[in-house]
Amino acid sequence: MRRGHPRSVILGTGSELPSKVMTNAALERLVDTTDEWITTRTGIKERRILEEGKSNADMAYRASVRALKDAGLEAKDVEAIIMGTVSPDYPFPSSACVLENMLGVRKAFSFDVNAACSGFLNALAVADSFIRTGMVRNALVIGSDALSRLLNWKDRSTCILFGDGAGAVVLGVSHDGAPGILSARLRTDGSYVKTLYVPAGGSLKPASLESVRKNEHTITMNGKEVFKVAVRSMEEISREALDEAGVEIDEVSLVIPHQANLRIITALAERLKVPCPK
Ligand SMILES: CC(C)(COP(=O)(O)OP(=O)(O)OC[C@H]1O[C@@H](n2cnc3c(N)ncnc32)[C@H](O)[C@@H]1OP(=O)(O)O)[C@@H](O)C(=O)NCCC(=O)NCCS
Numbered sequence: 001m002r003r004g005h006p007r008s009v010i011l012g013t014g015s016e017l018p019s020k021v022m023t024n025a026a027l028e029r030l031v032d033t034t035d036e037w038i039t040t041r042t043g044i045k046e047r048r049i050l051e052e053g054k055s056n057a058d059m060a061y062r063a064s065v066r067a068l069k070d071a072g073l074e075a076k077d078v079e080a081i082i083m084g085t086v087s088p089d090y091p092f093p094s095s096a097c098v099l100e101n102m103l104g105v106r107k108a109f110s111f112d113v114n115a116a117c118s119g120f121l122n123a124l125a126v127a128d129s130f131i132r133t134g135m136v137r138n139a140l141v142i143g144s145d146a147l148s149r150l151l152n153w154k155d156r157s158t159c160i161l162f163g164d165g166a167g168a169v170v171l172g173v174s175h176d177g178a179p180g181i182l183s184a185r186l187r188t189d190g191s192y193v194k195t196l197y198v199p200a201g202g203s204l205k206p207a208s209l210e211s212v213r214k215n216e217h218t219i220t221m222n223g224k225e226v227f228k229v230a231v232r233s234m235e236e237i238s239r240e241a242l243d244e245a246g247v248e249i250d251e252v253s254l255v256i257p258h259q260a261n262l263r264i265i266t267a268l269a270e271r272l273k274v275p276c277p278k
Helices: 024-028 035-042 056-071 095-103 116-132 190-195 209-213 223-245 262-272
Strands: 008-016 020-023 046-049 080-084 109-113 138-146 164-173
Touching: 008 056, 008 116, 020 024, 024 035, 035 262, 046 164, 056 095, 056 138, 056 164, 080 095, 080 116, 095 109, 095 138, 109 116, 116 138, 116 164, 190 223, 223 262
Parallel strands: 080 109, 080 138
Antiparallel strands: 008 164, 020 046, 138 164
C-alpha cells in the first residue's frame, strides 16, 4: 500500500447516456444477425447512439456537470481535465480542451488519454499521480466515447458491440484520512496493435477517397483474439492491483470491470473466483 503521499479520493461522479436506443431488433434490420446470437455471445440487448450533430464532448460535458455538482466543486476551481477517449471531436485539440471551454474552466490544463477500453483507468491513474505528487489539488477525469461514429454498420462482427456514453469523476485530496485510491496498475501490449484498431485517418494513412471507400476509418477487430487477451490480462492486472493494495479478493465488495461484453465479465469472475455480479 502507498505511504507518505497525499491520497486522492473520488469526490463525485456523473454520467451521461444519449437518449437514442438501438435494440438488437433494430440491428437485425441492418445486418445478417439475430437478437439471440447477440444476446448469447455478448449479453448485450441494446446500446445508446449519440444524436446526429452532437459530439463526444457534449456527452462528456453533461457527465462532468453532474460529477462537479455531486462533488460540490465549481468548474472555475478545476485544476486538471483528463479525458480517456478514442473518438475525440477533432484529431486536435483534445476533447478535454473542448470540454474545458464548454465548462468555462480557465485555469486548468487539459489533455486526452488515448487508451481505448482502458482509457478511463489510465486517465484516473494519471490524475491520481498528479494529486499524490502535489501537482494539482483536484482533477476532473472523464471516460467518454462516441464509438458509433467509428463503426462500419455493414460489419456484423463489430457494429453489434459498441455504443456511446460518458462517465466522469472528480478526484481530490483526501483530508479526513479516507483511504481513497489504494493502488493502480496499468499494462499495455503493443504486439496486439492490429487486433482491434482503426486502420486509416491517422498520419500513416490519412483520409482519402480510397480509404473511405474501403471503410478503413471504422473499427476493425479480431474478436476471438480480443476475448482471450482481455480475460487473461484483466485477471493478471486485477491480481497485481490487489497485491499492491494488500487487499484480498474476498475483501472487495464490488468489482466494476470494463463492460465490453458479458461473456468477458463472466469469464473474469470465474478466474478471480468471485460471484458474478459482485
Ligand atoms: C465478437 C464475439 C462476440 C464473436 O463471438 P465468437 O464466438 O468469437 O464468434 P466468431 O467470430 O468465431 O464467429 C462465429 C460465427 O458467427 C458469425 N458472426 C459474427 N458476428 C455475427 C453476428 N453479429 N450475428 C450472427 N453471426 C455472426 C461469424 O461470421 C462466424 O460464422 P462462421 O462460423 O460461419 O464463420 C467474441 O469474439 C467476443 O466477444 N470478442 C471480444 C470482443 C470485444 O469485447 N471487443 C470489445 C473490446 S472493448
